[in-house]
Amino acid sequence: MAKVPVQFTLNGSEKAEFVDSGTTLLNALRDKVGDTSPKGGCHQGTCGACSVIIDGELRLSCLTLAETCDGAVISTTSGLSENGVLHPLQRAFLDTFATQCGFCTPGMIMAAKVLLDHTPNPSRDEVVEALSGNICRCTGYEPIIQAVLTAARANSQNAA
Amino acid sequence: MAIRRGRGVAAINYPTGMNLGGDPTQALVHSTPTGNFMVTLSSVDLGQGMKQIMAQICAETIGVPTDRVVVDTADTDTGPHCMGTFASRGTHRAGNAVIQAAREARQVMLEVAAEELEVNASDLETDGQGNILVKGAPQKSISMFDVALSAHFKRGRSISGRGMFLIPRSYPEKETGAMKPSTCYAHACTVAEVEVDDETGEVTVLTVKNVFEIGRALNPKMVEQQLVGGSWMGISHALYETTEPYYPNRDHGGTDFNQYLMPGPGDLAETEIIVLERPSADGPYGAKGPGEMCANPQIPAVANAVFDAVGVRIDTLPITPERILRALKAQAAN
């Protein structure tokens, strides 16, 4: 099968891969680049576990072809902490006990990150809206909503 | 046509363990040369937090802070046998095995400390911070760090222990059904408040107030995680979930999260959780298994609340708008 070259920036570093045409970004990240933080919960766009940020927008990497990401700037949950210091969202997920099995967590954090990047002080409804494409089977969602609200508060305190 | 309110109650108990199969779990505990402790198991963490809870149980038993304990689990080359994570047995069975192993390790640790301090092991106690003290004379003490070093490099002792917890199999008596199906029982009572739209048949669960009796909350935040998530799943079971919506007909089963319905973050009931603790006689520090039963009482509580709201009984799960509308129609026809 014909291989297609793709280059993109992943969490600040340059990546170049040859992928089979038709390979999803999810599989390219996990199997080729070795970033397994996006999870494949359905490979059909219904669970949100594979969420990543492409050029500032939330995207389902299972529904994104790798070859369409040439030149893109991609962020994943594995690149969120800097110098070993957790991002406020990661900190908040820990502090509010918002992870159980943890399989949905990287996707949830991506969805929350895009929300807070655009809306630093979201209402509860805005948080709910932002998370509504992500499935969690363990937590009942409330702790995750609380984690995002907590992170937003921490952000605004730091900014003040 | 109106939105009608109702509330319902349900009370339940739940058995811990699978006694009817014979129910074993084993554990090993050993110290490193600098006085940290390893717990080795083959139990599985499904997200309920098995690894963290076993660390806390080991730490409590040995007398060290939890962060001095590392849990290594679910590698069949190293971990001793565990029946598995199901039947609300994980914390109870593995916890008991870890306690037994940790007690044996603690005994060796105290013996080595006793030799170092030149006292009897029975005169020693731990302070929970990683030190071993002489009872009544706490100025005479030794750190576990030093005890472990001594055991490893000077005295040639292994600070280790084995834990074996087995509930022997109960065979039900053929004619009477006399049996011991489980160990201890957890309890719950839930009151649910709903709104039913009698035009669309749609049910909104407004509040659920759950009281759970779980023996002992080993880690209250983690207990809360399970109970909140379980309460959500119970509501989900009551109103939405099935792989065969027209059972026993096999058609129209959902194949993804768009078709298989569950409440999303925007559909949450206001959820209150209250926990009571009546320690069980046989559980680790009195704990029972809360993980399964926490999703049970909401289902009948919601069903009863729907009846209270609109006066029809839906005795088939899930309680879908279609079933409610059909029942309302039948009721109107009578």
Place this chain on the structure above:
Amino acid sequence: MELRKSYFADVRKDDLHEIGQPRPRSDSPGHVTGKTAFFADRNFPGMLHLKMVRSPHHHARIRSIDTSEAEKHPGVVKILTAKDVPHNVYTILILIQVGPEDETVLADGKVRWKGEAVVAVLAETERAAQEAAAKVKVDYEVLPAVFDMEEALKPGAPLVNEYHGQNYYLYDSGECRKVRFGDVEAGFTGADHVLEQSYQSSPIEHAPTETTGCVVAPEGNDRFTCYTNTQAMFFTLDNTSIILQMPGSKLHFVGGTVGGGFGGKVDVIVEPIAILGAKLTGRPVCFIYSREEEMQISSPRAAEKVVIKDGVMKDGRIVARKVTGYTDAGAYSRHSPYGAQKGAGHYPGPYTIPNVWIDTYCVYTNRTPSSAMRGFGVTIGDFALEVQMDKLARLIGMDPLEFRFINAYRDGDMKAHRQPTEGAALIECMQEASRAANWPVAEKYMAMSSYVKGA
């Protein structure tokens, strides 16, 4: 969440250091940084992908299987059928002597549910495996199927599973697990009211966000490491050892970090065939359920039918309870004979009733085999029992919560399965619920205790 320490304070010492403390979870940092390694995060060079050819019929004889076209498909490395599996007919609970072996790893001559695994295709890529699977030709002769438990139990119903010989599991006690306590008929005769009602559920999926699967790597020394999300490591290893007729010492299972289970990952389905594939090809193999397979192929919670007949007095005492429970096992046993029996041990619920009669059946139908799920053997029974309690209370004009106090079990009460009640706490849960929900009950109920009889 609130801990109400006032209850049972006399039997509880709150003097512990680590227990009872809300310590942070040691696994959370891995979760929030995406570093936690789930089984599917293991990737091995040269890994093959396994896809199943599945039955499109609920019940059919297999006349022939033709894999020749599929074998020619680019990327296909190996195709497995029933004859490749050393011990193809198995049942997982055989480890605790609950037989007979009644299920095939790969269908042999017959399929008994729509979705049953027939042929396994191993290929270089997932896509190649999928495409090749579509080229496998299976010639079926469709047989009549039965889906309804009542139909299945009727004489002359299509036989679902020949290994059982009838459409129910045969316990040592006969066609059902039985509990007999007191004289239930006398109880009904003496009762002020008798109410019989029936309750029904449909299959429910565990729907963990991580689907069932495993990744197998040959170690090069005749050993195989299987990274798996099973809920039971040795249960899976030991069953695999039986199915593959391979000494357990050749098998190394690594797991314990699972993206949700809820009982859905206790069946031994993916590991044996993936390990067989790795053995026969010498290559790493991954077999991961698609979301559709997780939803429709993996075992759901069984559908159940529960018929409850109660005799109740005007003063609120339940004097007799007869429960007949039916568990829809689907085409194979898996854990269902255990679940039905667990139900027998659970009824009549947390109430003290002098006359009890319980029959629980495990019934076979031509549907996806069901198995354990959170609340196994109990959840649907509790739904039925507690709706029935509500109906009984209304029947005699009593408050539903007060009605439960009257019947609640307390320490020392003899249960129907002849175990004295220990450590009861139902009454206290109801008292607290009464307060929390502002659902007042008479003072005498608030003064009750699980400790002693009479109040």
